[in-house]
Amino acid sequence: MEVKSKPLRLCIACGTQRSKKEMIRIVKSKDSVIGLDPTGRAAGRGAYICKDTNCIQKAEKNKALDRSFKMKVQKETYLKLTEEMKELSE
Numbered sequence: 001m002e003v004k005s006k007p008l009r010l011c012i013a014c015g016t017q018r019s020k021k022e023m024i025r026i027v028k029s030k031d032s033v034i035g036l037d038p039t040g041r042a043a044g045r046g047a048y049i050c051k052d053t054n055c056i057q058k059a060e061k062n063k064a065l066d067r068s069f070k071m072k073v074q075k076e077t078y079l080k081l082t083e084e085m086k087e088l089s090e
């Protein structure tokens with residue numbers, strides 16, 4: 001029997017496909033501020049990543065966010081995202 005497929009998203013860091021519920025959206029606002037978007041509804045350009053700080057580190061290593069948002073993403077931004085991710089998983 002065929003199960004109706006849920007919308008899948010691709011993690012920008014590890015390339016794993018997961019359902020939207022298992023991912024977290026990262027958003028770049030129009031003034032180029034990057035942050036986590038737990039609601040998934042914030043305005044701006046979005047990218048999906050696993051709910052896992054390891055994937056933030058991976059994204060930093062392979063500059064996944066730089067590519068997704070077509071800008072230079074600072075180390076501080078990755079640190080901030082890591083902190084935000086920790087808070088979310090607590």
Ligand SMILES: [Zn+2]
Binds near residue numbers: 011014015016049
């Ligand atoms: Zn991932």
